[in-house]
Amino acid sequence: MRRFDLGSGGSTALVSTSSFLVVGAILFTLGALGVLIRRDPLVIFMSIEMMLNAVNLTLVALSRHLHSMDGQIFVFFVMTVAAAEVVIGLAIIVSIFRTRDDINVDTVNSMKG
């Protein structure tokens, strides 16, 4: 694994890695809570985005901790996948709304076994 230095200007009084991990954990928990208690699929999607962002923050923090670029490159790919996921998910939500005028996740249950 190739290691990188922090470059100039980024080395004064750094915040510790654990602080960023704690913030990432808090944001991930908030996202999971949003997925559990909300019924609007759009808000559930936003909560999923928040969880993805919390994981991205963790990856970038560990990337700095290990002086490796791998975490940042991975965040780049996660952002791409999140964009594709949002496009497909919102298209599905719009098509559900066009067929039944109601997108409450409790009433959309026709595929339930």
Added chain:
Amino acid sequence: MTVAFWITSVVAVLSGLNVILQRNPIYSALFLVANFFCLAVYYILLNAQFLAAVQIIVYAGAIMVLFLFVLTLLSPGREEPGDDPLSRFRIPAVILAAVIAAVLAVVLAQNPLHGVVNKAGQVVDGSCPIPNANHTGGGLGCVSTIGDQLFSIYLFPFEITSFLLLLAMLGAVVLAKRKFS
């Protein structure tokens, strides 16, 4: 830097809470934009300037505009109704989230990642040594470093990503153009 971190943390947690607690989805989306900006500030603090720019352009720009388009397209002013069939799940959901937070807190309290890198490039009170050779090109997070890695080691995943985006575009067009009876 520490002051910036704490201010950003307060804003990030409050905006995250508001995303899941606001009843109007438009407000949730706007608070999510604030949350994304906080993450961009974190990326700058973490020496990931390119990712901070991408975060603002892709997430706060493109993805949230898409969200707001769909929100206004579906039914403007729509709020969740007062009677809540999921209300019996709320308490277990809060308990589950508390358990997740407790597990994460325990894991974070036990791990050895308390190291901070000082100006001389040494880890103070940490576990990860830094090699002092092979520092060619830009530093961590520079655009040149990202491009260097992306087009050499990660070239194949990068190309797969282009295929993924093409498929997502095709899928969205197919889903949008379908005729409903």
